Amino acid sequence: xxxxxxxxxxxxxxxxxxxxxxxxxxxxxxxxxxxxxxxxxxxxxxxxxxxxxxxxxxxxxxxxxxxxxxxxxxxxxxxxxxxxxxxxxxxxxxxxxxxxxxxxxxxxxxxxxxxxxxxxxxxxxxxxxxxxxxxxxxxxxxxxxxxxxxxxxxxxxxxxxxxxxxxxxxxxxxxxxxxxxxxxxxxxxxxxxxxxxxxxxxxxxxxxxxxxxxxxxxxxxxxxxxxxxxxxxxxxxxxxxxxxxxxxxxxxxxxxxxxxxxxxxxxxxxxxxxxxxxxxxxxxxxxxxxxxxxxxxxxxxxxxxxxxxxxxxxxxxxxxxxxxxxxxxxxxxxxxxxxxxxxxxxxxxxxxxxxxxxxxxxxxxxxxxxxxxxx
Amino acid sequence: xxxxxxxxxxxxxxxxxxxxxxxxxxxxxxxxxxxxxxxxxxxxxxxxxxxxxxxxxxxxxxxxxxxxxxxxxxxxxxxxxxxxxxxxxxxxxxxxxxxxxxxxxxxxxxxxxxxxxxxxxxxxxxxxxxxxxxxxxxxxxxxxxxxxxxxxxxxxxxxxxxxxxxxxxxxxxxxxxxxxxxxxxxxxxxxxxxxxxxxxxxxxxxxxxxxxxxxxxxxxxxxxxxxxxxxxxxxxxxxxxxxxxxxxxxxxxxxxxxxxxxxxxxxxxxxxxxxxxxxxxxxxxxxxxxxxxxxxxxxxxxxxxxxxxxxxxxxxxxxxxxxxxx
Numbered sequence: 001x002x003x004x005x006x007x008x009x010x011x012x013x014x015x016x017x018x019x020x021x022x023x024x025x026x027x028x029x030x031x032x033x034x035x036x037x038x039x040x041x042x043x044x045x046x047x048x049x050x051x052x053x054x055x056x057x058x059x060x061x062x063x064x065x066x067x068x069x070x071x072x073x074x075x076x077x078x079x080x081x082x083x084x085x086x087x088x089x090x091x092x093x094x095x096x097x098x099x100x101x102x103x104x105x106x107x108x109x110x111x112x113x114x115x116x117x118x119x120x121x122x123x124x125x126x127x128x129x130x131x132x133x134x135x136x137x138x139x140x141x142x143x144x145x146x147x148x149x150x151x152x153x154x155x156x157x158x159x160x161x162x163x164x165x166x167x168x169x170x171x172x173x174x175x176x177x178x179x180x181x182x183x184x185x186x187x188x189x190x191x192x193x194x195x196x197x198x199x200x201x202x203x204x205x206x207x208x209x210x211x212x213x214x215x216x217x218x219x220x221x222x223x224x225x226x227x228x229x230x231x232x233x234x235x236x237x238x239x240x241x242x243x244x245x246x247x248x249x250x251x252x253x254x255x256x257x258x259x260x261x262x263x264x265x266x267x268x269x270x271x272x273x274x275x276x277x278x279x280x281x282x283x284x285x286x287x288x289x290x291x292x293x294x295x296x297x298x299x300x301x302x303x304x305x306x307x308x309x310x311x312x313x314x315x316x317x318x319x320x321x322x323x324x325x326x327x328x329x330x331x332x333x334x335x336x337x338x339x340x341x342x343x344x345x346x347x348x349x350x351x352x353x354x355x356x357x358x359x360x361x362x363x364x365x366x367x368x369x370x371x372x373x374x375x
Numbered sequence: 376x377x378x379x380x381x382x383x384x385x386x387x388x389x390x391x392x393x394x395x396x397x398x399x400x401x402x403x404x405x406x407x408x409x410x411x412x413x414x415x416x417x418x419x420x421x422x423x424x425x426x427x428x429x430x431x432x433x434x435x436x437x438x439x440x441x442x443x444x445x446x447x448x449x450x451x452x453x454x455x456x457x458x459x460x461x462x463x464x465x466x467x468x469x470x471x472x473x474x475x476x477x478x479x480x481x482x483x484x485x486x487x488x489x490x491x492x493x494x495x496x497x498x499x500x501x502x503x504x505x506x507x508x509x510x511x512x513x514x515x516x517x518x519x520x521x522x523x524x525x526x527x528x529x530x531x532x533x534x535x536x537x538x539x540x541x542x543x544x545x546x547x548x549x550x551x552x553x554x555x556x557x558x559x560x561x562x563x564x565x566x567x568x569x570x571x572x573x574x575x576x577x578x579x580x581x582x583x584x585x586x587x588x589x590x591x592x593x594x595x596x597x598x599x600x601x602x603x604x605x606x607x608x609x610x611x612x613x614x615x616x617x618x619x620x621x622x623x624x625x626x627x628x629x630x631x632x633x634x635x636x637x638x639x640x641x642x643x644x645x646x647x648x649x650x651x652x653x654x655x656x657x658x659x660x661x662x663x664x665x666x667x668x669x670x671x672x673x674x675x676x677x678x679x680x681x682x683x684x685x686x687x688x689x690x691x692x693x694x695x696x697x698x699x700x701x
Contacts (some may be wrong), residue, residue, distance in 0.1 A: 104447070137481040145447070146479060150471055156437050157472070160444015167426065168448060187467075190437035197432050353482045354517055356540045359569060359616035 027225040028045065029239045029271060032246040035300055037308025039246075046250045047345060051071050054315050056097050056245060057306045058324060060089035063113040065328040066122075067276070070129075074280040078336060080130040083110040084276030088223070090302035091242035091270040092177075093117065098252035099175055099203075104161050105144040106154040106176035110207075110270045114177070118144055123338035133350075134342050143172075149326060152187030159191045162200030162265065173201040173259045181212025183229055192267055196233040199258035203252065206269045206351060207242060213278045214288040230267035242270030243300040246309075271299040346373055379559040382552040384526035385415050385491075388533040389453065389562045393423045396451055399537060401428045403455030403491075404439060412457060413493060413552055435461050439468020443476070451487045453537060459494035459546060460503030462511065473542045474517030488543070489536045495548035495587055496637060496684050498658045499677040504649075505549065506674045507586075507638035512544045513615035513647065519543045519568055520615040524589035528612055531566030539568060548587045571618035575626070577607035580698050581625040584635035585611040585649050588685065592635050595690035604698050605686035614644045619651050626656045631697050633665035635690055640668040662700035665693040 012018075034040045038345040048056070067086040074082040085092060086127050088110070096114045099105070105118050112125050127135030128146060148154035158176035166170050182188055183206045195202040206226045210217050223229060230237025236258070240251045248270065255266035275297065277283040310316035348369040351362050358366060379387065392399045401416055407430040410417030420428040431438050435456055442452040456462055462469065473486040496505040512520045521536055521543055523529035529547070536543035574589060575596045584592045589610045597605040607625050611617060626632050632652055634645035649664045667689045675683040 030680020053393075133479075133481045136479055136483075138483050140483070145484075152466055153467055153472055154442065156468065157444045158440075159437065160441040161447050162444065163441060163443045164448025164450060167445075167450070174444070187436055187440065190432075190434045191440060194434070194437045194441060196434060350478065353478050355477070355519075356485070359519075360619065361616050 023228055024224045025045060025229070027227045027237060027239045030247050030251055031241040031244050032250060033305045033309055035305055037305040037312065039309075041247075044247065044250045046246055046253065048249070049344050050313070050315055051206040053310060053313075056094060056249065057128065057310055057316065059093045059097065059117055060303060060306060061246065061321065061324060062328050063089045063093055064325075065325055066113060066116075066332060069275065069329060069332045071280065073336065074129075079126060081109070081279065081281065083279045084274055085110060085113055087273045087275040087297065087301070088207060088209065088242070090245040090248045090306070091111075091205075091272040094245035094248035095175075095205060095252045095268070095270070097249055098256050099173070102143060102170070102172045102255070104158075104165070104172065104174040106158040106161070106174060107144065107147050108151065108154060108177050108179065108182070109147045109149055110179070111147060111177045115144055115147065118142075120144065122335035126335055126339040127342055130339065132339075132342055133345060151182045152185030152191070154178065155182075155185075155191030156187045157191075158202050158204070159195040159198070159200055159265075161166045162195050162202035162259075163198045166198070166200055166262075171260055173203055173256055175203040175205070175256075177205040177207055179212060180206060180208040180210065180217045180226060181207070181220055185227045189229070189232060192230065192235065192265060195265035196235040197265040201262070201264065202265040203255045203259055204265060204267045206267065207272055208269050209272045209274045209276070211274075211285075211288065212259055213283060216288070225269060227267060229267035233265075235267060237267040237269070239269045239271065242272030242294055243302045243305070245302055245306050273300065348373055376558050376560055377474045378556040379526045380415055380553045380556055381523070381526045381529045381547070382415055384530040384557070384559045385533055385547065386417055386419070387559065387561075388530040388537075389416060389419060390422070391493070392453070392509075392534060392537045393419065393427055395563065398449060398451045399427070399453060400432070400445060400450050401453045401455070402431050402441065404433055404457050405430060406455050408557070415491070416455070428692060435464035436468055439465040439472070441571065442490070443468060443473050443486065445490055446473070446486045447484065451537065453454040453489045453491060456490060456492040457502040457509055458500075459492040460506045462492065462508055466511075469518070469542070470512070470515040474515050474611055477541060478517060486542045487540045488538070489533070490542070490544045491547065492544070493547045493549050493552075495550055496674070496680050497550040500549070501677070503603045503674075507636070507643060507669075509546060509614055510638065510642045510644060513644055517542065518615065520546065521568060521613050521615065522546045522548065523608050523612060524548070524551060524586055526559050528566060528572070531558055532568070532612060533565050534563060535565040535568050543568070546586075550587050551590075566612070569613045569616045569618055571621040572610045572612055573607060573621070575606065575608040577629065579604035579605045579629055580631040580633060580694055581607045581609060581622065581629045581688065582633050582694065583609045583611065585614055585623055585644065586637055588635045588637050591685070591687045592690055594687045595694065598687070598691055599694055601693050604694065606694060613646065617644070617647060617651065619655065622648060622652065623656050626652055627659045630659055630661040632660065633667065633673060633690070633693050633697055635685065636669075637685060638656065638669060640666065640669045641671050643668060662697045665697040667693045
């Protein structure tokens with residue numbers, strides 16, 4: 001005879017179902033604004049001045065405009081790789097708003113809006129999209145890495161940068177983003193665990209938009225939240241309404257403060273949605289998402305609730321918004337023009353950036369290509 | 376001058392590197408208080424502090440990411456991968472990330488990282504400790520790969536690797552760690568990367584090799600001398616980039632070439648040397664190029680090592696064949 005199941009169930013310490021439930025309870029979603037823009041949690045209202053609230057909304061509007069224009073540009077073949085961001089404005093930009101320019105950003109490939117508002121000229125973001133090295137030429141004092149294509153690599157690197165900041169005694173943090181699918185990678189766990197073990201100042205974002213290309217969130221893990229994965233590293237994890245800019249800001253600010261004060265890292269799961277496809281490289285979300293799902297998330301649009309919130313406070317009107325969108329479109333047009341002016345890339349230049357000093361074999365190749373390039 | 380084993384020369388180099396530049400950091404699994412599983416970092420934490428020499432969680436990929444992040448904060452990381460068979464866990468950080476950082480940033484970010492790791496057969500290690508995986512690294516643009524064969528070179532090459540502002544994979548053959556001593560100067564010195572050494576001069580045939588096989592090749596050269604064959608032995612020291620100039624000059628002199636490696640025939644660096652000579656000095660060759668390498672199987676079970684690993688006898692036989700080819 002094997003172990004009697006009935007006997008096990010009676011033992012409270014071994015009540016696995018109760019255990020799972022108790023874990024879930026610790027990671028309930030933080031929200032400040034509801035879908036209509038009404039404050040539902042006064043205690044967590046961020047300490048932001050009116051002009052800061054407006055600036056935060058402007059950042060989100062800019063990002064939506066950028067998304068819409070980039071989609072058109074990519075379809076016209078005037079941009080290369082582009083991963084749409086519409087729907088994630090609160091998750092991406094209200095989080096960024098809690099950091100400063102000295103904090104080091106490790107973005108994934110969807111996190112272009114954060115890179116630009118952290119200080120990257122827009123035309124460089126377009127050059128990155130097209131596949132031009134100038135898009136990745138970052139000044140020394142620009143604290144970010146180019147968008148990371150290897151999902152998870154940015155997470156272990158952010159842990160290292162966090163340890164570096166701590167060793168230098170700097171009062172800054174590293175912060176990094178991945179998606180729901182990315183939280184299944186080994187590097188996700190290793191990065192968070194390393195930062196925890198070294199008490200390194202790092203804020204890790206999991207932007208959970210429900211899908212990793214076509215694979216729904218529930219196929220990534222049996223865990224009921226992604227935030228609870230922080231427990232495996234022994235660090236705080238928190239789930240936020242990623243469509244709610246005020247909740248995103250409050251939680252991000254608290255996480256940054258916690259990290260910068262020497263308490264170690266925080267993991268933040270943002271519950272969000274992308275309104276568009278995974279990327280414009282042939283993905284059709286209608287293959288794996290229902291119309292109803294799109295409509296349900298449309299109602300949660302972070303722009304709607306922030307717009308309502310600011311309008312209610314007398315800080316926003318339609319006229320202002322129309323004028324801004326026009327301004328953004330103009331800036332985007334200018335940036336495209338600037339990107340068009342980038343010099344043609346040369347293989348000989350690539351060879352020269354392989355090492356500080358070219359090796360003999362590379363020197364031979366430089367000579368060959370310089371001749372070919374007609375120098 | 377002191378008589379040091381290779382592992383002592385490595386410890387000495389690390390000590391000097393920590394002294395010379397406060398940005399150098401040594402970290403890995405058990406490299407701190409324990410002084411490393413081979414004692415390569417023995418006493419360094421005690422002398423330089425936990426801030427400079429520290430243990431990490433057991434995760435190679437995390438160690439690679441840690442090195443990259445620390446390099447971005449202008450440190451000069453010297454991470455250790457406990458055995459190079461474990462490189463597969465950290466392949467992305469080395470071959471997918473640090474190797475390409477200078478290039479992908481257009482030269483605005485650099486990775487002055489030296490990844491130290493033991494490898495190599497003949498000491499009956501368990502599975503995936505001894506594998507010769509250097510060609511995985513030499514086939515990756517953006518990396519330099521260094522394999523010393525003696526205590527003197529080990530120190531000078533390690534200090535040069537640490538000084539280098541690009542990533543270097545520095546592989547330490549376990550059988551060479553303590554098998555003999557060598558005169559090693561006490562002061563700081565470097566040996567340029569990418570430069571081979573002629574360890575035995577000769578006129579009839581060139582033997583190009585690296586790592587533990589340098590010892591076997593030198594022994595073979597001694598034996599062959601007695602039968603009237605004068606072999607020139609070249610120790611590559613840096614297996615990427617290869618010092619083509621030195622090899623070409625030697626082959627132009629001898630007219631014959633044998634490449635010797637511990638790695639399987641389909642792996643290693645031998646094929647690269649053969650191709651370069653075929654391309655650059657084929658008219659100097661009086662015979663086909665000979666190759667001594669391990670069989671194309673997975674690295675052997677411990678008890679079969681001696682039957683599997685290439686040795687002096689294999690080298691002698693191949694050299695005779697090439698010298699007497701007509």
